[in-house]
Amino acid sequence: MGELLEALIxxxxxxxxxxxxxxxxxxxxxxxxxxxxxxTAEESLLTTVFLHFxxxxxxxxxxxxxxxxxxxxxxxxxxTANRKLILFIIVSMIPAxxxxxxxxxxxxxxxSQNLLLVGVCLLVTAFLLWVSxxxxxxxxxxxxxxxxxxxxxxxxxxxxxxxxxGATISTSLLMGLDKEDAARFSFLMVVPLIxxxxxxxxxxxxxxxxxxxxxxxAVGFLASFFTGLWACRFMVKLVKASRLHWFSIxxxxxxxxxxxxxxxx
Numbered sequence: 429m430g431e432l433l434e435a436l437i438x439x440x441x442x443x444x445x446x447x448x449x450x451x452x453x454x455x456x457x458x459x460x461x462x463x464x465x466x467x468t469a470e471e472s473l474l475t476t477v478f479l480h481f482x483x484x485x486x487x488x489x490x491x492x493x494x495x496x497x498x499x500x501x502x503x504x505x506x507x508t509a510n511r512k513l514i515l516f517i518i519v520s521m522i523p524a525x526x527x528x529x530x531x532x533x534x535x536x537x538x539x540s541q542n543l544l545l546v547g548v549c550l551l552v553t554a555f556l557l558w559v560s561x562x563x564x565x566x567x568x569x570x571x572x573x574x575x576x577x578x579x580x581x582x583x584x585x586x587x588x589x590x591x592x593x594g595a596t597i598s599t600s601l602l603m604g605l606d607k608e609d610a611a612r613f614s615f616l617m618v619v620p621l622i623x624x625x626x627x628x629x630x631x632x633x634x635x636x637x638x639x640x641x642x643x644x645x646a647v648g649f650l651a652s653f654f655t656g657l658w659a660c661r662f663m664v665k666l667v668k669a670s671r672l673h674w675f676s677i678x679x680x681x682x683x684x685x686x687x688x689x690x691x692x693x
Contacts, residue, residue, distance in 0.1 A: 435644045439651025442479040447659040449594025449675045454546040477629050482649045484622040486656035520579035520617045527583045547686030549589025554679035557672045560598035568604035611667040
């Protein structure tokens with residue numbers, strides 16, 4: 429398969445699965461398997477950085493009003509709502525940040541076409557999506573405890589196959605948050621983490637081996653960015669309309685495929 433076509437496919441997969449509740453990391457592992465890409469997480473680090481940077485920018489672009497309000501909130505005495513939201517976002521980041529700092533080496537070993545783990549985790553994602561839609565009762569507001577619990581679900585979603593958006597939105601719905609608040613917080617809370625991880629990888633990463641071409645990175649970046657714009661808008665509408673069960677069905681199918689592929693190969 430041509431290099432640029434591979435970049436296009438991986439970019440589209442990242443853009444779609446970063447926001448849709450089907451696990452971007454799990455699907456990247458599945459598509460690397462399909463495309464015959466045997467690179468380890470370290471070898472494909474620069475590509476991963478570019479793809480995640482694209483989806484982070486897509487989030488900022490779509491939520492630019494909210495992001496601007498959060499950045500200005502510390503300088504406005506009467507904007508207590510956004511200052512509280514900043515605090516909730518910081519609290520939600522703690523579990524994932526600690527997991528990344530202390531377990532990074534162990535986490536990296538999971539991203540080596542471990543399709544059995546991906547398949548099992550996709551089935552877990554399917555269950556979370558289904559149960560959160562069945563028993564959801566809204567009306568509750570975000571607070572420090574709920575923000576921390578949502579952050580714990582985000583940390584668990586480091587596992588390939590556990591959808592970050594699926595886990596955080598499902599957890600929010602299970603705790604009684606309104607659907608729009610759940611989707612909004614899920615997408616805003618991850619932006620600082622993504623930019624922090626990108627900065628860490630750029631500072632400490634080794635990009636000397638198997639450096640992809642500029643064209644490869646550009647195609648992957650643009651595909652991820654524009655696909656992510658569409659997927660993020662689409663996901664917010666789905667959460668409001670209570671349509672997560674369709675993705676539960678999809679995750680079951682993808683999980684069975686990954687498990688079957690791991691057994692066959």
